[in-house]
Amino acid sequence: MRKEVIKSLIAIKQSEIPFEVIERDVELPIDRKKIITIPGVRRCGKSTLMEIAINNLVKGGVARERILWLGFDDERLRNMVSEELDEVIASYMEMYPDIPIKDVYMFFDEIQLIKDWEYFVLRLYKTYCKNIYVCGSNATMLSTELSSALRGYPLEYETYPLSFNEYCRFKGITTNCFLEQDKARLRNAFEMYNQESAFPEIVLASSKSEQLKLLHSYFDTMLLKDLAEHYKISNTSVVRYFVKRIMANLTKPTSINGIYKDIKSQGLKVGKDDLYLWANYICDIFMFVRISKYDRSLIKEQKSLDKYYCIDNGLRGAVLMPQSNDNGKNLENTIFMQLNRMKLPSDKIFYYQGDSECDFVIQRGDSVTQLIQVTWNMADENTCEREIKGILEASTATGCDNLLIVTKDEEKIITREGKQINVVSAWKWLLQND
Template identity: 45%
Template sequence: MKQQKDLIKSLILDFQKNLPLKIIPRNLALPIESGKIISVCGVRRCGKTFVLYDTINKLLKHKVRAENILFINFDDERIAFTEKNLDFIIQSYTELFPDIPFKEVFFFFDEIQMAQGWEQFVRRVYDKYSKNIFISGSNSKLLATEIATSLRGRTIPFEVFPLSFSEFCLFKDIDTNFYLQKNAAKLKNSFVEFNKYGGFPEVVLSGFKFYEKILQEYFHIMLYQDMVERYEIKNIAILKYYISRMLANLSKPTSVNKIYNEIKSAGIKCDKNLLYDYADMLESIYFLQRLCKHDSSVLKAELIKEKKAYFIDNGMINALNYSFTDDFGKQLENTIFLWLRRQSDFKRDIYFYKGKKECDFILFDRNKPVKLIQSCWSLSDPDTIKREIQGLTDAAKNLKCKDLTIVTSEEEDEIKAENFIIKVVPAWKLLLEKERTNTLSFSH
């Protein structure tokens, strides 16, 4: 017991000695006086810890002393936290700072899902000691389930993603004011990099050196630690095959049933329900997200078997699926989905349309379709223009929506088609313009 407490004390003191921390701030600012448990969730290595660091730096600027900061990284291999030793954190801090009231202490628990029984511990800290609690984790389902059962009404959730395009530019020290002509060319080139390499902070800061090895290692940790070990998966080969098929079918409607039949035809025994479980697991660790086809019945839309899959980062897809490297169109579509996904107000209100024609994205606001988006790298081919326009107008007529946009790599225009006006917008400009306001603007 003494050895564990001594280690916890050294972790607390070592962290405090290094304050304030040198970081590049992200666009997300966490509230520091909410009286709620602030939960931060996102894929591994996307920058959740640095969002916590940024919050700590802001507390220091608000005259909170370093001694009042208690930061524990639960992914630290030096100590395995269990239900039995979690209270050592409280005991260790008390022994270090007996004169500091706990109500004045700010608790930061990073990757808390690594500790068994964490939810009861956090609730106990909140109810008994302090209302200043910040937690982070890499499993949305795990955190959401435990928060819903043990911490209901006590939390405010936030999501962190790999860098947005504006953050990507900030990390590369690029001026994002695209109204200045001198910046336009550099921003266009930067977007091509962003669209290919993605936004994991380590990859961007390294100048994309060894990006494939870095991201393959991230994936390896996600696969084995977050899935195989946590869920005790036995048949890793089937899991890997499922992932490879989803990667190959990026942005295409794909059903679990189709993949199941492929496995079955190869003479391999597989439980179909297991594949559905894999899909849920991959979504819970933020590796991918499935997009439903729109249906007037929300329930029916959820139950439709064919769904599109998009992935957390273009760089990671490139590192895992080499055929994706030169497919700029698919890369752009994944980028636009991620941009839409990070608009938190609309995370559950994005669908794809498939009628006579297809439309990549429908955005809903309070159950009303308010924006239709097609993603297309280039409109230089007349057949491509025709296909994109027909997809938009078919969806617009069926859904009675008038806000139509085609997002391209660099073209900018306005197209009149039937009774609609279609805006053609370059992705680099769209992402920067919307990210400045951190919201989506809709015309009704």
């Protein structure tokens, strides 16, 4: 019975080739003879990257019959165990007995739902097929979290909601900024990008009400399925409140102990250790990314409060419905997400806090390579001086003189204490650093 389901799912996907998709900036490699993993938050476009790879294969002359795609989020496959995964290969071979398995391109969507899937994929790779692509919405798909059985084999392509460049492509906005009218469109597009969602489906949605409905469904699915169901959390009302508190504290150091005291003061029951676990889990499902305070002492760094950045401004806005102007927080979150897209495996992102603060400390290997402040504008003299003071203090503490302040739309060079600080507009910086 299950074989018939598998065959049907494979055939349906093959019938959709070539896929109607909008290109992304990242392309998965073809014929690298490696296991390709695509981790990332739910609905950010991981499956689309695999569909783009399939389109490229077909353009290159690969027959659609040589494509094996299976999505393990189909409810008919949810109770599968790793020992039964061989049925996938057996089903395909029954469909196409004349096609050698070594010539097949295999795409497994949300395979992390099957416990111990890594052993199946590794055996498949070693014994039968070198063209394997797997994607999933859980951090167990990350190279640092992979089972030891698979570690070292895959090439990883972590995926995020749309960059500003991709957002413009989805909206049909040219990123050529030679003409003043194009610059005006890009400025307007950036302001929308900074406050709205960058999830592909949301960007293409036809109305605000549809966008809001989709974002709430994303949040509920992440909360109830990815968090509560996967990690066996029964106290869903408290975990919902906890996630909202993390969202509300965006860009600020967050005390999990402080949230614990707040929850207890309301008469709600939850263990402090549970909250620390939940803080890990919300990052494991890619809803948040956290960074630590920069400190030359590793012990002090690990004892500091972390900052949590949300995977998507629009998701946060839909959940919190903030009344005040959140442009500044959104901008810092936008810049962080782009830094996260750009970073190399050896890169780390910290925040600096001493007498003053600096938003981002970029470290490559053992060296700090750049310091970045983010502020919506510097028109207010006090704001201007605060940002300059913070980045200069961080410069002294880290020994880094590559200083950058990102604003909504200002561009100039500031010289202080013999150091040059470049002030750049966010929309230009995002396009130049894509």
